[in-house]
Amino acid sequence: MMETSYWDAIINNDKSFDGVFFYAVKSTGIFCRPSCKSKIPIQKNVHIYKTAVEAERNGFRSCKRCCPTDRSWVDSSEEISNKAIFIIKQNFQDEVQLNQIAAAIAIDPYHLLRTFKKHTGKTPLEYLQEVRLTKAREALLDTNQTITEIALNHGFNSTAYFSTVFKKSTGYSPSKFRKKIFSSVN
Missing domain, CATH: 3.40.10.10 (DNA Methylphosphotriester Repair Domain)
Incomplete structure (x- = not known):
């Protein structure tokens, strides 16, 4: 059957x-x-x-x-990865799921996952997290937005989750990161 x-x-x-x-x-x-x-x-x-x-x-x-x-008719792994990266970078503030990225590229989600990881060394969602953290670091340095505003504007569902992920990535909480960078400039 x-x-x-x-x-x-x-x-x-x-x-x-x-x-x-x-x-x-x-x-x-x-x-x-x-x-x-x-x-x-x-x-x-x-x-x-x-x-x-x-x-x-x-x-x-x-x-x-x-x-x-x-x-x-088959896109190369580089083309597939580049299309996924473009979608991720354009939509990093939103809730982005593997199925949505795959549908936008018109390929099977599991094929996207394998191809993307093989080409970049990361899953699409790991890459998304990295983009969010990079953009959030920039916002911490370049804006006066609160930590909550930055978290919510950069695709994180809560300030607590943002703080946990940020600290794991940088070794600092978002507020300590902001203070450390500004204190080292002055």
Whole structure:
């Protein structure tokens, strides 16, 4: 029995599943990417394969419409990571989740997680936290905003959480960090 999410991806031409699986149709002898715009097959005639090679080994030929063996449709890990970084930097004040970033890039969340970590050495959410902390440090130095305002304006849900994360990162509480920097300047 086919997973419901795979069938949904096929009937909705869901690009985020491209590269996650390929589907082959017994009646036509052809295999496609999930985003293929070809006619929706009869479900009982569909076989799921993890790779194009596996589908070919089982006697299916590549679709001429979606060209599943042509890998040019797949973004490189650098492109995927750069797109995710752009989204993170544009939305760091908001509650950002892995699923949202993946949806914006139109790839599977787990593929994003693996690719991003391989390319940057961090998960997207670790990177998000780093961006928030960097921006918060800048705000501590360049503005007169209160610690609470900085915390809430930089994506932290509470001052206590912000203080904990900030201290873990810098070794100082936000208020001590601000005092230390200003006292060393004077």
